[in-house]
Amino acid sequence: MARLGRIRAQSEEDTELNMVPIMNMFMVLIPFLLMSASFYQIKAINTSVPVHADTYVDNPSNHEKEKITVVLQLKEKEIRISGLSETPNDLFLSDLKTVISRQSDSEASMDELVDFLRALKSRYPASDTLILIPDEEVLYREIVQTMDNARDYETERLFPNIVLSGSLG
């Protein structure tokens, strides 16, 4: 009986894993991963300031091909949206004007903005440019939030080319 117990104990000893090589591997991996670790992820938003250009689209046949440029004025209390056509004979699109009231960090006004931009995008699918004109008092984080909402909605691309401009006058 005692012999049987000894044999069992011996076989248990034999099956125990040798953890030393695994621990050594961990000791090598951890400093390497610590050096490569980033505790914040930095991303980028591409934008530009206005530059002079002389490009016009001649006589677009329909809305499918017609390109408009959305002008979004970000004010303290409201968002004004209008559209500029790239055809010289119809520069200002009066039917595209709207005003959305906003309070700082308000989700509701941003939702309303997204709905309007989605409607514009479905009407002019070839359009991809938006000129963002913030008021002087508007904070940078609000500008970034507006850019996020104007750029895309879930997987749908709205107006990814955003030009940041100061207001005239």
Place this chain on the structure above:
Amino acid sequence: MDMFTIILIFLLFSFSEHPEDLKLDKDLELPSSTSKGEYQETIKIVLSQKELRLNDKVMATVQGRQITGLANDDLENSSLFHGLKAFRIESEKPENGQEPPTHVLFLCDKSHSFQTINRVIKTAGLAGYPNFQFAVLEE
């Protein structure tokens, strides 16, 4: 062993392709964004709560909404303009053998108003850099 496994998994999730490229100062809080765009390290303008830097060189100090030495009506006489212009001339020299940078990476504190930011981006535009990448924190 269990502790090692937990640490390893945590570090694997924190793994980044370029972890040391951008160091954020204590007085610089980037806004968060849904953007997934990757930044390219190029000319770097940092506008923190206290100072304005071009590639780690202090160009001006910031006091509230004012950036000293960056007057709205005299942007082309600012040290930022001269610094960018010098960088542009240097990078466009053919002996460099590299493509000159086309955009500026802009790291700006989220609490700044557009009035303050606009002076910096206008100056960069005047110096020949109208394209920007705004650095943001991933949401």
